Amino acid sequence: MSNVELAGVSRWYGNVVAVNDVSMNLGSGVTGLLGPNGAGKTTVLHMMAGFLAPSKGTVTLDGEPTWGNPAVYRRLGLVTERESVYDFLSAYEFALASAQLHRLAQPEAAARRALELVELTDAQDRRIGTYSKGMRQRARVAAALVHDPEVLLLDEPFNGMDPRQRLHMMELLHSLGEQGRTILFSSHILEEVEQVSGTVQVIVSGRLAASGDFRTIRRLMTNRPHVFAVQSSDDRRLAVELIGQPSVNGVDVTRDGLTVRAGDYGSFTRALPKIALASGIRVRRLLPSDESLESVFSYLVEA
Template sequence: MSAISAERTPAPTRTTSTLELKGVSRWYGNVVAVNDVSMALGPGVTGLLGPNGAGKTTLLHMMAGFLSPSRGTVTLDGSPTWRNPEVYRRLGLVSEREAVHTFLTAYEFVLASAKLHRLPDPEEAARRAIALVELEGAQSRRIGTYSKGMRQRARVAAALVHDPQVLLLDEPFNGMDPRQRLHMMDLLHRLGAAGRTILFSSHILEEVEQVSGTVQVMVAGRLAASGDFRTIRRLMTNRPHVFAIRSTDDRALAVALMAEPSVTGVELGRTELTVRAGDYGSFTRALPKVALAQGIRVRQLVPEDESLESVFSYLVEA
C-alpha cells in the first residue's frame, strides 16, 4: 500500500466525546434484541464482536439515535441520542444496509451529505473526505458502477465529511478486497489516534484483532465480555474443544489419547472417536505424535464446536 500523504491524515480533534449506555434493552414484542447492556466508549477504536443475530446492529442504531431504548439510556456527552438531532454534528454512522443512490457519483453523494450538515465549504469538505478513503480517481464515476468495497468507502466518506468526533460502523469491511481492507484498517487506527471515538462491529475475530485492542463481545443480545482483546482471545483459545476423529484404529487411539494432559474426555462411537480437549493448540500438536507412535493413520479430524455461536456462547458461561 502506498504511503499516505500528510493531507490525507486526519487532524487531531480539539475535543473528545464519550458515548455511554446504561442498562440498555430493546425488544420487539416478545423478542429481546438487546438485553441490559452497559458500556462507556471514549477516544480510540473499539470492536463490537459477535455472531450474526447477536444484536450488534440494533445496539448501533440505538447509539446513533435511530432507535429508542425500550429500557435504559444512551447518551453522547451526557445528552440522549434519541430524538436529539444535535448529536449528528458530532456523530457519523455507516450502517450495514446500503442506502446509496446509484445514479450519483461518489463526489455528488458525499457533497450532498456535506450540504445536509450545512458545512461552510461543502465542496472542500467533500474533496477532503473522498481523499481520506482514497476515491479521488473514481469520484466522478456513478456509484452504480462501483464494486461493493468501493461503495463502502464512499459511504465512509459521507459519514466523515463533517469531521465527527464519534464514528459508528456496522460491518465496514464487507466486500472490500485485501488492499481496501488494509487501507480502511489504517484509517480507523489514525482516526482513533487523533482522538476520535470509533466503534465498528464485526463477526470476524481477525478483523477486530487487527484494528482494535479493546473489544465488546455480544451474544444473544447480551454483553458477554468486555475489555482487552488479548485477554478475551485467551479465553476463547483456552476454552474446552470437541473433536470428531476417524482413524484406522479408533479404539487404540482412544486408549493412547487418554494419557495426554490436554485431553479431558474420550468417547468411542460406532463410526468415530469423540475427544474433548482443554487446550486446542496442545491437543492438535499432540495428536500426530500419538498416532505416529501407535502406527495409526488419522483419516479425519473435525472440530465439532467451532461455530461462532459456540465460541461466543462459551464467554457467557466463563
Template sequence: MELQNVSRWYGNVVAVNDVSMTLGPGVTGLLGPNGAGKTTVLHMMAGFLAPSKGKVTLDGGATWRNPGVYRHLGLVNEREAVHGFLTGYEFVLASAKMHKLPDPAAAAKRAVELVEMTDAQDRRLETYSKGMRQRIRVAAALVHDPQVLLLDEPFNGMDPRQRMHMMSLLHALGDRGHTILFSSHILEEVEQVSGTVQVIVAGRLAASGDYREIRRLMTNRPHVFAVQSSDDRRLAVALIGEESVSGVEIEATGMIVRASDYGSFTRALPRIALKEGIRLRKLLPSDESLESVFSYLLEA
C-alpha cells in the same frame, strides 16, 4: 459514548436486554451472531431508535431526539440506500452541506481522498461496485470529521486491498483519538483492526474488553499452549507434576500443554526448564485467538 442498562423491545420480543458499556477513544469491534442485537445497539447509539429502558448518551447528552449529536457523530449503517443518479463527489458534498460546513467543497474533496475514491468521484453511484459504494459512504460519514464513528459491517463487498486500506484508516483515526465502533461477522477483520471487543449474545453483553484478557479470565476452560524445547519428553515428564498442568501431549513438532491457570503455568515453565537444564524454543498460546474466545462465549 455510554449505554446505561439499555433495553429495547418490540412488542413481546426483546432485542437488547440490559446492556451497559462505555466507549472511549480508539477502535472497538462489536461482535455477535446474526440476530444478537448489534444493529439495534448501533441505531440506539446513533439516535435512530429510542431505548425502551435505560440511557444512551454522548458526552452526557441523550442521542435520542437530539440532532446536535450529529455534529460529533458519523454513521455508516448496513443498508446501502444511496441516490444512484449522484456522483460520488456530489453524494459526499451533499453530506458536507447538510452539516453546514464553512467550506463544503474542500471538506468533500478531503473526505473522498481519505478513502481513495478520487479517481471515481465523478462517476454515478449506480455504476459503483459494492465495495466502492461502501467507501464513498464512509467518506460521507467522515466529511465533518466526527469524534465518534459508528460502522455496521463496513468491510462488506471490499476487495483485499480496499479492506487493508480501510483497516489502516480506522487505525489512524483511532490513534488520533477518535472513538470508533464497528460491527463485523468476520472475526479475522476484528482481530486485525482491534483487540478490544464488545460481544453481544442473544441481546445481552456477554463480554467486554481485550479478547486476550477475556480468554485468561475463562478459568473453567484449560489454556492450551504449544511448546518446543531441546528435550520435549524430559520436559513433559517434569511438567506432569506441576499443579497448574492438567495434560501434556507429545507431537512430532513439539508438545501441547493444557494448563488450568494461565499465570501459574507461564511462571512455572521457565523455572522447571532451568532446573532440568532444558532450553525452551517456543511458547505459544494456541487457543487465545478471537475465534476461540467467541466460540467459548457462544457455548456458555
C-alpha cells in the same frame, strides 16, 4: 475526545427482547462490536446513533441523549449496514451534499478531503450507481466522515470489500482511532476485529457476553474445551493412549472413529502427533467439530 455511554440499555419489540440490559462505555480508539448474526449488534448501533429509542436505560454521547437529538450528528457519523445510497449522484456530489447539510464553512474542500481519505478521488465524478459494492461502501464512509466527526459508528463496514480495500479501511479506522476519535464498528468475523481493534465488546443473544481487551478474550476463546473428531488405523488403542493425556478430558469411541474432548486446544494438537508416532498409529482424520463462531460465543456466555 468523545464518550458514548450505554447504561442498563434494553430494547424489545413486543415480546422479543433484542438487547438485554447492556452497559458499556466507549472512549477514544477503535472498538469492535463482535457477535453472531442476529445478536443485536445493529440494534445497539442504531440506539447509539439515535435511530432507536431504548425501551429501558439511557444512551448518551458526552452526557447528551442521542435519541431525538439531531444536534449530536455534529459530532457523530454513521455508516449503516444497508447499502442504500443515492445512485443518481456522483461520489463528489454525495459527499458535497453531506457537507452542505452539515453547514460546513468550506463544503467543497471537506468533500474532497473525505474522498481522498477513502481513496475515491479517481472515480469521484462517476455516478455511484456504476460503482462496485466496495466503492459504494467507501462513498458512504466518505459522506459519514465529511464533517470530521469525533465519533464514527460503522455497521459491518468490511462487507463486500476486496482484500485490498479491506486493508485500506482497516488502516483508515486505525489511524482515526489513533487521532483520538471514538470508533465503533460491528462485525461477526473474529479476524476482522482482531486486526483493527484492541478493545472488543462481544454481544450474544442481545446480552453483553464479554468486554475489554481483545487478547484476553481471545485467550478465553482459544483455551475453552474443544471437541475433535478423529479417525485412525486403530481407534481403540489411540483412545487408551489419549485418555492418559492431561490435555484430554474424555474420549468416546463411535462407529465413525473417536470423539475427543480436549481441555486445551494447543496442548492436545501438539500431543496427538507425538502419541500417534510413538504408538505406530496412523491418524487419518482430525477435525475440530465445534469451531463455528456461534459455539465460541456460546462458550463465552457460559464462562
